[in-house]
Amino acid sequence: MSPPVAPAGWSRWLVPPAALSVHLSIGQAYAWSVFKPPLESALGLSGTQSALPFQLGIVMLGLSAAFGGTLVERNGPRWAMTVALICFSSGFLLSALGAVTEQYWLIVLGYGFVGGIGLGIGYISPVSTLIKWFPDRPGMATGIAIMGFGGGALIASPWSAQMLESFGSDSSGIALAFLVHGLSYAVFMTLGVLLVRVPRTEKPVEGAPSITSGPQVSARSAVRTPQFWCLWVVLCMNVTAGIGILEKAAPMITDFFKDSSTTVSASAAAGFVALLSAANMAGRIGWSSTSDLIGRKNIYRLYLGAGALMYLLIALVGDSSKPLFVLCALVILSFYGGGFATIPAYLKDLFGTYQVGAIHGRLLTAWSTAGVLGPLIVNWIADRQEEAGKSGSSLYTLSLFIMIGLLAIGFVANEFVRPVHSRHHIPAPREAADVAERQQSAESA
Amino acid sequence: MSQNDSSPQSPPDRRPLIAFAWVWVGVPLAYGVYELVQKATQLFTG
Incomplete structure (x- = not known):
């Protein structure tokens, strides 16, 4: 399939909603927890079992983004969005079939394996195209799309809950809810498939740099550069630190103020978690757009340096002031979201637009690693501290200092990022023609 | 070649399509944000 080229006069402002229609859909993955309790009671599953479809989905997201990136670059965004739509x-x-027949393995296979491929291909599908349409504001453009992934859970969470309330939480009710989800998302994502176009010229915007200006590096070469692995560490550390707060947000705020005069109720803790989601989403668009103004390296200095400072404030004086605790946590979560959304533009700065989608896909393995590392560190340490008889804020002190250490590692890795050596660049078309000509004359001589 | 083919044609107005596309994604997102704000206020009232 050849990429869909935009006709004359096509507006670049049609591309962000195309990207959003995909990201707002696949972002549903983070609302999987809504289905867990009904599945557990309807099919007699344990908590670990009911988490399986989500966990497999996230693993498949990482794998399909890493291995499918080159295919996405070759076949274009419409092909990728179609694959994402079909799989998701x-x-x-x-899953609907699995629920109605009470065959849980079908739900794991359907939502986790098949749907997970849709997550990975869908996540990277618009990135390269957005960067090409917005060479003047790549951070803002990818920020809009990746904000959609955060927004997807905000939509799906109340929507799915309402649906289960209407259809019932037994196996046939769950099946009907899955069916409606599948059909609705197919219709919603169709907008992206129909609207997405690649620019017809290398200079889609007057006065902006050309798409192919600057060094261009293939995905195969990019993974052999230290810059790629520095950014891998940066993303992995930033995401691990964010998950450190996200994973334990509700019990954390409750424990921090357990012995104070202003204790935190369960509903207030749920409100805190919701506020963190808002900060995560706002950070994706806000910080990523800011990176277009102050530069990618500087924005990651902020995410990692100021992020470590926020963790330090929580560890040292977090339990003395609720507003300070909430403010620090919100800033950390905004940096977490910003880190996700700014990385494609950072990759574009270093490796060019040539195969930036495929390079981004390979870099997302850092996310999968952090997704395992973050919860593991925080939960394991909290359990050990509890066993040691600690309570309140001291349950989290060690975790917080580990997060500061991880952010420091990320900060150092960011400092090592330098422009990519010219031996990794692909030759420009003119240079390639010259090289071919020289080879031809050498052969005929 | 016909006269129509050779005469310069102005590209169609894309503004209605742009508005439709943004409403398509904006309405569900606004619903999600509304639900989120409702829940987030519990931090101050709960």
């Missing part, structure tokens, strides 16, 4: 929706349809 049929994942729900298979």
Whole structure:
């Protein structure tokens, strides 16, 4: 399939909603927890079992983004969005079949494996195209799309809960909910498939740099550069630190103020978690757009340096002031979201637009690693501290200092990022023609 | 070649399509944000 080229007069402002229609859909993955309790009671599953479809989905997201990136670059965004639509929706349809027949393995296979491929291909599908349409503001453009991934859970969480309330939480009610999800997301994502276009010229915007200006590096070469692995460490550390707060947000705020006069109720803790989601989403668009003004390296200095400072404030004086605790946590979560959204533009700065989507896909393995590392560190340490008889804020002190250490590692890795050596650059078309000509004359001589 | 083919044609007005596309994604997002704000206020009232 050849990439869909924009006709004359096509507006670049049609591309962000195309990207959003995909990201707002696949972001549903983070609302999987809504289905857990009904599945557990309807099919007699344990908590670990009911988490399986989500966990497999996230693993498949990382794998399909890493291995499918080159295919996405070759076949274009419409092909990628079509694959994402088919996989994500049929994942729900298979799950509906699994729920109605009470065959749980079908739900794991459908939502986790098939749907997970849709997550990975869908996540990277618009990145390269957005960067090409917005060479003047790549951070803002990818920030809009990746904000959509955060927004997807905000939509799906109340929507799915309402649906289960209407259809019932037994196996047939769950099946009907899965069916409606599959069909609705298919319709919603169709907008992206229909609207997405690649620019017809290398200079889609007057006065902005050309798409192919600057060094261009292939995905195969990029993974052999130290810059790629420095950014891998930067992303992994930033995400691990963010998950450190996200994973334990509700019990953390409750424990921090357990012995104070202003204790935190369960509903207030739920409100705190919701506020963190808002900060995560706002950070994706806000910080990523700011990176277009102050530069990618500087914005990561902020995420990692100021992020470590926020963790330090929570560790030292967090339990003395609720507003300070909440403010620090919100800033950390905004940096977490910003880190996700700014990375494609950072990759574009270093490796060019040539295969930036495929390089981004490979870099997302850092996310998968952090997704395992973050919860593991925080939960394991909190359990050990509890066993040691600690309580309140001291349950989290060690975790917080580990997060500061991880952010410091990320900060150092960011400082090592330098422009990519010219031996990794692909030759420009003119240079390539010259090289071919020289080779031809050398052969005929 | 016909006269129509050779005469310069102005590209169609894309503004209605742009508005439709942004409403398509904006309405569900606004619903999600509204639900989020409702829940987040519990931090101050709960």
